[in-house]
Amino acid sequence: MTVPVALLLLGALTALLAPRLLARAEWPEREPVVALWVWQCVVAAVLLCCALAMALSAAAAWHAVRGQLFAPAPSGVVDAYALGTTGPWAATTAVLLACGGAWTAVMLTREILGARARRRRQRAELLVRSPLLPGEEAGSDRLVVLEGNRPDAWWLPGAAPQLVITTGALRRLKGRQLDAVLAHEQGHAQARHDWLLHCSAALAYGFPQVPVFAAFRDEMHRLVELAADDVASRRFGRLTIALALVELNEDRGVFGPCPTPQAHVPQRVHRLLAPRTRLTPAHRLRLTAAAALVPVVPLLVAFVPGLRALG
Template sequence: MMVPAALLLLGALAAVLAPRLLARADWPDREPVVALWVWQCVVAAVLVCCVLSMTLSAAAAWAAVRGNVFASAPPSVVDAYAPGTGSPWAATTAVTLACGGVWSAAMLVREIARARTRRSRSRAGLLVRAPLLPGEEPRGDRLVVLEGERPDAWWLPGPAPQLVITTAALRRLKGRQLDAVLAHEQGHARARHDWLLHSSAALANGFPRVPVFAAFRDEMHRLVELAADDMASRRHGRLTTALALVELNEGRGVFGPCPTPQAHVPQRVHRLLTPPDRLSAAQRLRLTATAALVPVVPVLVTFVPGLRALG
């Protein structure tokens, strides 16, 4: 049981230390795409630790599992991982982690089902407010313009994704500001940010008392917006993108003294108007490579006893 316990300890350390280190760093706002990758690698490392610990615990507790896990391994390797008399905690650990895995999968399925229901309702509402013309087929690149007094624009993901914009937004957005808004929403679609949001929400809702999953969800919501802002600003300029954000959100009270659900908008506008210095290409590559190695660490820890046994 030494390796499963070590894996659980490693996963707990990653879950506690990584969010604190990322919260103190100043580079995530400068490089949101890299930060998204780092967060995914950290959460993947935590999940890999749990899966490997569950597998080795089950192998130590039950001979049938041990025979499948170590089917082609020499006896010395089997003894290194799963001694003949397993620890009394092996079965408990394996069952607990297995239940956690099933619960995580159930939460993800529930989140996807809810998202599909919301999308279906939204699409039905769009067809009522903006019906298809006779002979027109729904297409993925269809731009839907809705009559509305509130300036708004959003991307509706799905098999045939659609960009929706209101007439109020068309009236308020001037020049290339409309292009910047469209590029922002298209950035969400191309990067499949909806899957990141679904996965992070499933983990946070399934394990509300695990801080790393709550931080993962909150950071995904923030970083995907920053990444889409950068995509739009690279094509249409930071000033144009910032002005488009102001025009879309000015009437919602987000720039007032009272906090609102869109309180992050002023920070996004400030970031666009006073852009921080980006990291160098070498620094971005180093951060990306280091993050990619984080999920590999528990795999290496898992192989240590087997390599020693083969000596």
């Protein structure tokens, strides 16, 4: 019964060390897309450790589960896992992990349903503030212009995604700055960053005592903005999108000495104005491949005893 214990220890070690290593690394700010992939692989590995440990603990505790899980395997494979030598804690472990999995599903469902409700409410408000013209169908136009003195622009995801911009933003943004802001928001939509934000928020709210999930949520919010900035800067230049960010946010006090909820905006502007050299393609490929191997490690830990018995 050492495999479930090894999996739980591996998951705890990954959850403890990976955020610290990523926080100390200097390359995520240079390669936010790669960093997004690495974070997803880390969290997937932690969840996979818990799922595999739950399955093996349940197999050790109940013969019915064992028969289903190891139905196609020879008896030697079952003996290799020493499932019959388990103590009374196997059932408790399986039940706790199953409850954790069910709670994760509940929180993810709650987050998705809440996001849909917010989008429906926002779309209803848009129709009030910007009513449809005669013959115009809802969702037929992806750009909505709202009257408002406050410069702002955002992407409203959904089945019929819409880009919303205020007249204050149209007055403030000059030249290609408007195109850069639109490209930034389109970068969010094309990469489906809203799904990353929903999943990270569900894990963080569902398990507030687990630091890796809180770090995952915070880094997703930061990295998706950096990735979208890079999409816009590749098309219109770093200076253009940096000036656009300043124009949209300078009246909100984000560039003052006091911290605000948008404190990341000055960091984004500084990153755009003082860009660091990107990693080489070979380096990015190595990081991507190494991150993809992280979820493979729990699978190896779970399957090695059976593979040894077959070999």
